[in-house]
Amino acid sequence: MGTMITLNIRGENAMVKAQMKHQGHRLFHSVEASMNGSLAVGNNEMVRQQFWKFKEEIPDADIFVFDFKKAIAFATDLDVGEKGVDTLIKDKAAIKAIARMLENGEEPAEPFEEWINGIPYLTIFYPILNEAQCFHCHGSSRKVLGGAMIRVSAQKAFATIRAARNRNIVIGAVGLGIIIMLIYASFQRLVNRQIQVLLGATRRIGEGDLTCRCEVKGRNEMSHICQQINDMSDNLRNMFKDILSGSETMASSSAELSAISQKMSLGAEQTSEKSSAVATAAEEMSANMTSVASAMEQTSTNVGMMATAAEQMTATIHEIAQNSETARSITDEAVSQAQRASAKIEELGKAANEIGMVTETITEISEQTNLLALNANIEAARAEVNQNVAQSSAVSAEIAKDISDVNQAAAEMSNSSSQINLSAQKLSKLADQLKEMVKRFSV
The missing domain is CATH 1.10.287 (Helix Hairpins)
Structure with missing residues (x-):
């Protein structure tokens, strides 16, 4: 909507500038036609009077005619005198456009917008070419004799544009408000209601009611969300069922563990008693080990004796081997x-x-x-x-x-x-x- 208003305002500005340029072009041609008759007989005073009369009839417009040196020859403003046209222009682009026009004789494509004492003006430049009827005074050596500057007040036109702009803004704002209201109503009807349903379902699920269901209508995104919430509710319900079953199993297991712990306690007592018996047996074993050590010493002595006997047996076996060969x-x-x-x-x-x-x-x-x-x-x-x-x-x-x-x-x-x-x-x-x-x- 803002883009449309902006484009509309720019279009209106461009249309006003085009109309004022066209009116300035017609005004210049009418002034030029009235000037040619007086200038042909050399009556410059008649031309000045025509300019003053033009100012009286059209006070919102000023016309300045200047030569190829940019010196003003005729003007509707009596205070200008013989000043240069550059002194009346503040826009540097407009000054450059005058120089190009005096050189090539081509009219600038667009008018220039100026603000003088807070009032907007449109300035239009037209070249004055050296024609055959001017050769008797200016000769034929120059292509461009000078130019004309028409400055027209655009205050009324811009006021009309501002009024139209404000009207368009108001209309656009009203239309935008209506569109916003329609969008809000549609959003309230199509989205907010379903969001309220979703919020109610999620609140019930949060309170522990896993049997709630969302009604799925259509195939839009809200319908997909409702279906996902239903699936989540089903999954949570199944999960809690599994947890309940697991808790029951855990309860039975805990009872079995309690019985096992009692048995282990009893076994620990028995183990303690057996440990005492083992300690007593260990003491007896220590005494037996002492006896075994003594027996081992005796055995070591016997082993030495057996080694001696083994040496003797080795000699005997050697003799038997010799007898066996025989x-x-x-x-x-x-x-x-x-x-x-x-x-x-x-x-x-x-x-x-x-x-x-x-x-x-x-x-x-x-x-x-x-x-x-x-x-x-x-x-x-x-x-x-x-x-x-x-x-x-x-x-x-x-x-x-x-x-x-x-x-x-x-x-x-x-x-x-x-x-x-x-x-x-x-x-x-x-x-x-x-x-x-x-x-x-x-x-």
């Missing part, structure tokens, strides 16, 4: 003899096996002889039929006797062979055991 050579010879005996016993076993085979053969022969005896008996029976009974009976009796002798001899031989074979096997086992014992002894 026994080793004898044992090797015994092993050799045992191996030869074992070989002979194996040969004996083989011979016994062969005798057994011969015995089996004899047994088979005796069985066959028994068959022959049977056949002879059969033949004897037939001989009885054929009346040769006597011969056949005698022959049959001899054959039966011979067969009985053979069978008996075979049985005795078989028994002897079995005993020889059994004895050979026993000798073989004894020889193997002797060989093993000799090997162990030799190792």
Whole structure:
């Protein structure tokens, strides 16, 4: 709003300056037209009277005409005389603008604002160019003959601008107040009410009421804050539930700790009693340690005796080692003899096996002889039929006797062979055991 008022004031100032410049331009052209007729005939007095008449009709404006040397030739102010135009101007920028205008003949772009005796004035400069109608007096060598300065009072215009500015300020202030009231009402309706709700909810939470809830409406920032407060209330409620459960657990634990402390107190008393017993036992142990020390001294003496005996045993072991070497050579010879005996016993076993085979053969022969005896008996029976009974009976009796002798001899031989074979096997086992014992002894 302030920016709009400032821009409006600047726009009005610029518009007033443009209008006054335009009016000054028209005024200059009308004055210039009236001057040209009088100056063409050389009547400067007529020009002065026109300027005085102009001052009477327009008292708020002054016109100054000066030559290229800045000397004033005609003016509406009678007190000026023939002063230089520089003496009437306090603005250095305006003085520089006059010098540029007299040099290049171009009109300054903007009017200059001055304050004289507390009254604002707008000063406008116009160049007076050397035209063909002026050549008869001034010649044609110069481009610019001089210039004109029109100073117009801007007091009324600025008063009008100030009135308009004040009016705009009042209107802007009223509008700004209305806008502020509308913003306040909107803020009160959209923000303050929800803030009051939030404050009530936080106050209830602070008092311990964790069941309160904020109503969430819309998706603005206040709604997000309400949702966050609801979440905080839920989290606090859950946390206090956990704390309550933990306090109950702590209460039960404290009861258990109390019971444990009582047990520990009782155990401490028992420990104290046992410590006394341990102290008594320690005293007895000290006495025993003294006895043990005496026994250790006796043991040290015995160890010395054992060391002496060990030295003697070392010498004895050395002699045994020498005798063992001699026994080793004898044992090797015994092993050799045992191996030869074992070989002979194996040969004996083989011979016994062969005798057994011969015995089996004899047994088979005796069985066959028994068959022959049977056949002879059969033949004897037939001989009885054929009346040769006597011969056949005698022959049959001899054959039966011979067969009985053979069978008996075979049985005795078989028994002897079995005993020889059994004895050979026993000798073989004894020889193997002797060989093993000799090997162990030799190792």
